[in-house]
Amino acid sequence: MCPSYTATRDEKDSTRGRAHTLQEMLNGGTVTLGWSSPELHEALDLCLSCKACANDCPTGIDMAMFKSETLHQTYKGRLRPLHHYTLGRLPQWLKLAAPVAQLINLAGRIPLLRKTMMMLIGADTRRSLPQLPRVPFRWNKEEAAAEHQNHGGHMVVLWVDSFSDAMAPDIPRDALAVLSAAGCDIQIVGSGACCGLTLISTGQLTAAKAKLRKTVDLLLPHVRDGRTVIGLEPSCTATLRSDLLELLPEDPRAAELSRCVKTVAEFLTSIDCEPPKAAEKLLVQPHCHHHSVMGYDADRTLLRVPNKGS
Incomplete structure (x- = not known):
């Protein structure tokens, strides 16, 4: 279940070990220095925030959120890494x-x-830099949307996250083509709608909450117009489905938005859209947050269709 425990086989790197360390810190037991305790940070250091524990662990512990809260409490008002x-x-x-x-x-x-x-940037110098596209998606989003308008069809709003926009613009362009072929009336959400994923994973929760409130402000009018929000990047989509509710529990609009966020596969299966048959065999590895939060059944159903009868 837990990738780091699978690699190290050290109890402190298991979900149970991390939860026990957190409990000891909160109870003031053997871990005595509060949120800054070295034992706590050592236990959480190898947590990849993959959320496997939230889905696969019998207790349903979301260790990724516990890690975010630990970082938030530790560095609140202090200089960060x-x-x-x-x-x-x-x-x-x-x-x-x-x-x-x-x-x-x-x-x-x-x-x-x-x-x-x-x-x-504080990264391992052995890593390579990702190649940035010549033109981000949003630089030409109006032209792209105009090419795929189908007024009167299924009403959707395509939420193009920061990563799809700035690092993989072909993905939202392909999503537009697929949704258009499915007969959708497509709008593209304006700039500024960001889930705050990187802020959450580094424990900058005050800034993340502010970012999420702005995103709710931008997306909710589309939802109230009857549109489904289509997410592309799995972690970002999962944030609006799960972390949004945990970080803004007092805001009823969070649940209203979360209910209307779907992956492309979830939406296409909900309208009984079957893609054309393809000759290629596909090898697919589900994204960790996709598996843990949204589940992969809709994608699996959709991916089986092209090979039906082949």
Whole structure:
């Protein structure tokens, strides 16, 4: 279940071990330094925030959220590690990087510059930099949406997250083509709708809540107009389905929005849309958050259709 425990076989890296350490800290037992206790951070250090425990553990413990809360309490009002300011605020940096994407791509191919850049953002210098597209999706979103309008069809709003927009614009373009072929009346949500995933994973929960409130403000009018919100990136979609409810429990609009967020596969199966038969065999690995929060049944159903009778 837990990837880090599977690798280390150390009890402290298991869901049970981490939960026990948290309990000891909260009870003031053997872990005595509160949220800053070294034992607590050592136990949570290898947690990948994959949420496998939230789905597969009999107790349903969401250790990813416990880790976020631990980081939030530990660094509240204090200087944070470097990667909290870089990777934790990645959507903002991606937006700033878009105009100079080709220069960044060039620098990423020069070993010394690449290692320097990775060191500056607090990442392992052995890693490569992802290639940024020449043009993010949102730079041409009006033209893209105009090509796929089908007024009078199933009403949807495509939520293009920061990662799909700035790193993989072909994904929202393909989603537009698929939804258009399914007879959808498509709108694209305006810029600023962000789930705050990187803020949540680095424990910057005050900023994450503010980001989520803005996203609710942007998406809810579409929902109240009768549109289904279609998410693309699994972790971002899972955030609006799950973390949104945990972080904004006092806001009834959070549950209203969460109920109307679907993956592409969930939406297509809900309207009984069958894709055309394909000759290719597909090897698919479900995303961890997709499996844990949304489940993979709709995708599995949809993927079986092209091979029906073959």
